[in-house]
Amino acid sequence: MTDTETTIHKGLAGVVVDRTAISKVNPETNSLLYRGYPVQELAKACTFEEVAYLLWHGDLPDAAQLAEFETLERSLRDLAPAVHRVIDDLPTTAHPMDVLRTAVSVIGALDPLASKSTSEANLQKGVALLAQIPSIVAYDQRRRRGQEIVRPRDDLGFSANFLWMTFGELPEEAVVDAFDVSMILYAEHSFNASTFTARVVTSTLSDLHSAIVAGIGALKGPLHGGANEAVMGVIDEIGTASRAEEWLDEALASKRKIMGFGHRVYKNGDSRVPTMKASLDVLVDHYDAGPLKAIYDALEQAMEERKQIKPNLDFPSGPAYHLIGFDTEMFTPLFVASRVVGWTAHVIEQLESNSLIRPLSVYDGPDERHVAPREGRL
Numbered sequence: 605m606t607d608t609e610t611t612i613h614k615g616l617a618g619v620v621v622d623r624t625a626i627s628k629v630n631p632e633t634n635s636l637l638y639r640g641y642p643v644q645e646l647a648k649a650c651t652f653e654e655v656a657y658l659l660w661h662g663d664l665p666d667a668a669q670l671a672e673f674e675t676l677e678r679s680l681r682d683l684a685p686a687v688h689r690v691i692d693d694l695p696t697t698a699h700p701m702d703v704l705r706t707a708v709s710v711i712g713a714l715d716p717l718a719s720k721s722t723s724e725a726n727l728q729k730g731v732a733l734l735a736q737i738p739s740i741v742a743y744d745q746r747r748r749r750g751q752e753i754v755r756p757r758d759d760l761g762f763s764a765n766f767l768w769m770t771f772g773e774l775p776e777e778a779v780v781d782a783f784d785v786s787m788i789l790y791a792e793h794s795f796n797a798s799t800f801t802a803r804v805v806t807s808t809l810s811d812l813h814s815a816i817v818a819g820i821g822a823l824k825g826p827l828h829g830g831a832n833e834a835v836m837g838v839i840d841e842i843g844t845a846s847r848a849e850e851w852l853d854e855a856l857a858s859k860r861k862i863m864g865f866g867h868r869v870y871k872n873g874d875s876r877v878p879t880m881k882a883s884l885d886v887l888v889d890h891y892d893a894g895p896l897k898a899i900y901d902a903l904e905q906a907m908e909e910r911k912q913i914k915p916n917l918d919f920p921s922g923p924a925y926h927l928i929g930f931d932t933e934m935f936t937p938l939f940v941a942s943r944v945v946g947w948t949a950h951v952i953e954q955l956e957s958n959s960l961i962r963p964l965s966v967y968d969g970p971d972e973r974h975v976a977p978r979e980g981r982l
């Protein structure tokens with residue numbers, strides 16, 4: 605085939621690269637299934653731990669399986685001293701995603717199973733990361749605020765413990781539930797950029813921690829997970845609901861991408877947004893945050909009128925995390941705390957039927973040329 609006959613799929617848009625049994629994103633029906641279950645049903649009826657178990661094992665746990673899984677996750681929450689030391693050595697000017705990426709890399713280097721890549725070994729590594737990423741994120745926010753570390757509690761579930769370690773107190777159940785819903789919704793989304801990155805790394809037969817570190821790097825960008833942090837910047841810039849339309853017109857005129865809107869796959873709205881928006885509404889009531897919600901609604905409406913582009917999950921989750929009390933730059937690490945579940949499931953699935961991921965490209969550099977003799981060239 606000549607270069608002129610080759611179709612280039614920029615950004616791999618529309619390209620199907622493999623099969624997956626983990627989740628199904630369906631833009632036609634605006635639905636998202638985890639192992640066959642609609643994510644809205646899971647968010648309503650299950651805890652994040654149950655959903656993690658489902659994504660890793662293919663089925664929801666029974667009572668004994670859940671108890672065993674929860675006991676294991678709760679037993680692994682403490683960070684190794686070396687991980688603490690590395691975090692302490694990093695300046696508080698470092699972005700929390702860089703701190704998290706570095707800490708996960710240290711966990712990998714310390715892991716006695718580092719070179720083992722059976723499904724069992726990868727599940728063990730995955731559950732340790734599930735348990736320890738909240739400890740890293742909570743500690744990082746506290747050290748930035750000059751606060752003492754709060755140790756994990758093994759009498760609390762994943763989300764309650766995460767909030768306990770971050771804030772040193774337990775918020776009301778409605779807040780814990782809203783946070784848990786966000787964790788469920790962020791857990792998995794087929795071949796998104798960070799998951800694909802993790803699968804590319806895995807396809808070389810590299811290890812799980814390397815894949816997760818690479819996934820964190822891909823998630824950090826504002827076109828992907830970094831958008832939940834950027835949404836808060838937008839809301840701060842707008843300042844008050846009555847300015848939303850004017851702000852949007854100026855932003856669009858200067859060709860800005862509006863963070864928290866649009867999606868590569870969903871063109872008619874993100875299946876997860878209604879569920880997260882309901883949780884945001886609970887938080888808005890709880891924290892009496894009408895003005896923030898008014899900006900949210902005004903921007904959503906103006907974006908619909910100007911561009912007919914709908915919000916993605918990062919639009920409601922950014923303000924939700926703000927209301928719960930997280931610093932804005934911690935929002936994308938919160939996404940990691942959840943998505944590590946999806947990444948781990950994909951690493952395991954990739955290894956089950958691996959093929960090195962290595963696409964082709966069309967060369968459009970200079971025609972062949974030859975190196976002139978050294979004398980005369982230099």
Ligand SMILES: CC(=O)SCCNC(=O)CCNC(=O)[C@H](O)C(C)(C)COP(=O)(O)OP(=O)(O)OC[C@H]1O[C@@H](n2cnc3c(N)ncnc32)[C@H](O)[C@@H]1OP(=O)(O)O
Nearest residue numbers: 826827828829831860861862863864865866867868916918
């Ligand atoms: C959890 C997640 O990762 S969800 C994604 C989070 N990312 C964001 O919120 C960042 C903002 N959104 C975007 O940049 C994009 O919508 C993406 C990257 C998510 C998807 O992009 P793509 O599928 O490549 O769509 P693409 O960029 O081609 O957009 C198609 C058209 O819609 C416009 N558009 C899409 N999203 C936006 C947006 N957020 N703001 C303004 N215009 C937009 C594009 O400018 C383009 O217009 P044009 O045809 O006139 O040039």
Ligand SMILES: O=C([O-])CC(=O)C(=O)O
Nearest residue numbers: 792793795796797868869
């Ligand atoms: O699927 C995508 O491209 C991005 C996304 O929504 C996610 O990773 O949750």
